[in-house]
Amino acid sequence: MYPTEESDPFCLxxxxxxxxxxxxxxxxxxxxxxSLAAGTGDPSPGYANLGWPDRLAGTLRRVRPDLAYLNAAKIGATTAKTLANQVGPVLEFGPDLIHISCGANDIWRPDPDLAEIGWNLRRIFERAAETGAQLTTFTLGSAFVVPGFPDWHDRVRALNDITRELAATHAAVLVDMWSHPVNSRPNLLSADRVHFSTSGQAVMASELVKGLVDVLRAHPVTSDRAPE
Incomplete structure (x- = not known):
């Protein structure tokens, strides 16, 4: 029997x-x-039909009702397209919390250029970090394998290594989904066998909350809200 959102041990x-x-x-x-940054995924029985970004935005909005939220992510975006088309609008938005996840579509190509992927990702992280915003990111999970690519997991590991390096460089919250226990769930993937269903989206949102809590504990802030 599959868990529901209320019984899921990985969900807050x-x-x-x-x-x-x-x-x-x-x-x-x-x-x-x-699509990972967009929160793309099919509905799962027993879970709210929300991607992880909308879930996180909802939590933050309960804390800060005036929260402004922009999801500029696009299904199918490569690192080059993200750098060219999304970084500008995101920086113009003036965020103090930025999530970056891309690279999966680059390694889906027959002969991915890891040096180019790494350069693009470095520029994306650098430009985001220049804002002073808190950055967050995910590694890719191990649950899905692309047919026709026997070296798929090697590609994912290479991309994840780049992501981990950049997260460490820019003090980003890193949610490492590669070895997360949720990867073993039979109902984790959507019908396309690629994207996490909303059960996985709920877990990712919870893990990001935990990561942000670690930031707050390391750097406590004084709330400027009026007393209730």
Whole structure:
């Protein structure tokens, strides 16, 4: 029997997530990249039909009702397209919390250029970091394998290594989905056998909340909200 959102051991309840982020200072949240950053996934029985970015934005909005939210991510976006088409609008938005996830569509090519992928990702992270915003990112999970690419997991590992390096360089919150236990769930993937269904989206949102809590604990902030 599959878990529901209420029984999922990897999911935080809405109340718990909100309580954990009570002192969150972020007022402008933006996500950019590909379908992972967009929160693409099929509905799962027992889970709210929401991608992880909308879930996180909802939690932050319960803490900060004036939260502004922009999801500039596009299904199918490559690192080059993200750099060319999304970075500008995201920076113009003026975010103080930025999520970056892309590269999967680059390694889907017959002969991916890892040097080019790495250069594009470095520029994306550098430009985002120049804003002073808190950055967040994911590694790709191991649950799906692309038919026709016997070296698929090697490609994913290479991309994940780049992502981990950039996260460490820019003090980004890194949610490492590669070896997360949720990868073993039979109902994790959507019908396309690529994207995490909303059960996986719920887990990713919860893991990001936990990562942001770690940031708050390391760098406590004084809330400027009026007393309730």
């Amino acid at each position: 309840s809405a109340a718990s997530a909100t309580r954990l982020l009570t002192d969150a200072p972020w007022r402008r949240f933006a996500s950019m990249g590909d």
